[in-house]
Amino acid sequence: MSDPLILWFRQDLRLSDQAAVAAAAAQGPVIPVYVLDDAAPRQWKMGGASRWWLHHSLVSLDNSLKAKGSRLILRRGDSADVLSALARETGATRIHALHHYEPWWRNVEKAVGKRLELCLHDGGLLLPPGAVRTGTGGPYRIYTPFARALMEHMPPTPPYPTPHAIGAPDHWPASDRLEDWHLLPTQPDWAKGFSSDWTPGEAGARHNVANFIDEVGDYPEARNLPSIEGTSRLSPHLHFGELSPAYVWHRVASSGQDATIFHKELIWRDYAYLQACEFPAYGSANARAAFDALPWRDLRTAGADFAAWKTGRTGYPIVDAGMRQLWGTGWMHNRVRMIAASFLIKHLLIDWRHGARWFWDTLVDADYANNSVNWQWVAGSGVDANLFTRIMAPLSQSEKFDAAGYIREWVPELANLPDALIHDPDAHDARPRAYPAKIVGHREGRERALAAYRHIKG
Template sequence: MTAPQIVWLRRDLRLADQPAFHDAAQAGPVIPVYVLDDDAPGDHAIGGAARWWLHQSLDSLSRDLGKHRSRIVLRRGDAASELIQLAKEVGAQCVHAIRHYEPWWRAAQRKVAGEVNLVLHDGNYLLPAGAVTTGSGDPYKIYTPFSKAVLDEMPPREPLPAPDTISLPERWPDSDDLADWGLLPSKPDWAGGMRAFWQVGEAAAHDRLEEWSGMVADYDDGRNLPSIDGSSRLSPHLHWGEISPAQVWHRLHGRRGQGWATFAKEIIWRDYAQNVIAQFPDYPRKSYRDGYGDLWRSRKPARNDLQTWQRGMTGYPVVDAGMRQLWQTGWMHNRVRMITASFLVKHLLIDWREGERWFWDCLVDADYGNNGVNWQWISGTGVDSNMFPRIMAPLTQSEKFDAGDYIREFVPELSSLPDEVIHDPPDDQRGDYPPKMIGHKEARERALSAYRKSRG
């Protein structure tokens, strides 16, 4: 019998337009493998909310494979070592995988390739990192020229179909039981809001894409209005690879209006983030620009303020609505992500890495590249970033983008307030809702003063 082909799964949990599955299925019997490696990523092991999503996504893919009488082999430990050992155990001819750019996955890819025949495929992004370069042949660091260069290469390749058949190995190697991994919260079970908000898996991703295809024309305006939720909500499906960006692009490409053009740039932003971490592997951990270390308040005095922000009790309704949405659903509206992040970094002068770590643990779409690039953009420390002195005014943002109903949903203490006051309730109408932890004018002046001092 033909030697089996291992498909190494990570953030590519789909069958359609999955180049590793496609090529492996044509070459011989397929053994899909997922290795839960919590040590190699160090402080970026999969966070709590993402672990919930991973469980659901693996379970969904397992059921899809079951229709072909196939299954996923689950192992836990050092991913590279487990794959090398498994390949020897089953006599695998080849390990197929979609290329990943996180530093721990790049190290694992090198280790596996040193021991077995590893074939890396591209499929999680529109283009491989480094595929477009400047006139001098260097990787792009700035988003705008990068985006233009990617657009010049579009459309992406046509998506691949799911395999018609998947040949089975003569015997299946031992596998962990998914339930034994403890990915789901139990004591307490805090995932009720996520279960109510999300459908997980490849079929759910395509259902959401179909629904979104009728809404994308309004994206340019709707994406900024949290009360109507004009976002695609495709981000976790794309992050976990339940759908590919090529599938999204070909489904939506050609739609008239600014909505599609704006959304296309959001897809390209995912590619940009991978290009950044390919150049600067520690980018989500280390400021790109020097001289910001003295800007942040020391960790101990800022601890209570950090916890107040995390709990959504800052006294700024739109900030608190966002933080509570994050905790309840594992996701936050894009406009509100910027407002809450700016508040932490500039109103509270707390190091952006504290926010990056909190989002990493709470987001179902927590992505090493995207999360780090977004936080460094808002903090002004990034290779391409907003200037620190540009300080978002949360009260103005809330009113400008009509966040009243959004606040009513996630800050129920204020649900009875009219639009005229809900963005900035007067003291006598706040009830049990807390006062502002710091005034906007005071926070702005403190931030600008600290910035000037940090600049010498």
């Protein structure tokens, strides 16, 4: 039998429409491996909610590989060191993997490539970053022209199927036990409610796509209504690569309904990765230098407000519902994410980076590119961003997008209030004793934010 190949999994935990899997399976016996590398990302190592998802997704991937005559090897440590050691153990000289574009993965790929033959394939995005360029040959900075240019290359190449079989090596190398990685929380088990909302893995991902197909036509309106959950809920599956964006694009297009708005959300994901490639520090540095001088409130004095935001005790029902949904399920409705982020940044005048870090730890779909670009969009500090002076009014947003049912689900203290009162119980003298008063008035928060912005505008 020929020397084995290493198939290196990262955020691409699927067998179908996976170019690295197809290439490795066609060339010889394969050793699939996942390396838990917490050193490379440094401060961006996976948060708690992502680790919960990873555990279950790895179980699913291992079962899928076993059905093809293979298995998943687990190792922990520096990726380049681990893969080099595995190559020495097994006689493998070639590694197949998908490209990843987070700054740490780009560095790791360079390190691995210096030691071994690393064959990188596309497939995590609709198109690789830089595949479409401006008229002058540069990268796009603004989303709308980027989307228009990328759309000219759509639809993506049709997805290809899972290999019929994946050849096994003569001898399997040793593997860690997944349980020994302690990815699941235990003391306490704060993720105990996650499994009722999510089924990580490729099968669960495809099931979610199938459920979404009948709702594609309603998506443009329904995605803004948290009470009916009109979003696709595919973001964690896409982040962990349990689905390829090409598969999602074609599957949604096959519904026969107008999928333009949803397809643009997939394009936004590509746009976010382009910005993360061009500005690797997007998660920790303002893309607009002027915002470096914005006088954010120090957490030494604003810590209580930050804690109230994190725990859903701000006195703003739509914000509190979103933050409690996040804690209970590892996810938050997209419209509510914008409202909650805007409230932290503008009403509380707390640096967007504190909110982004909280989301990084608590979201099952925590994604460096999307998380960073979306937070900077709300803050106004991004390359292509909302104006800082556009301050979302959470109370009117709640009423506009009919969030009463959503609030009742996640803020039970308000469950008995009628729709007319539930969005702003303080204003109607209807706040139950168990629910907190507003930690800041809307007008007060707005004026403080505008004053801070005037400071950087001179």
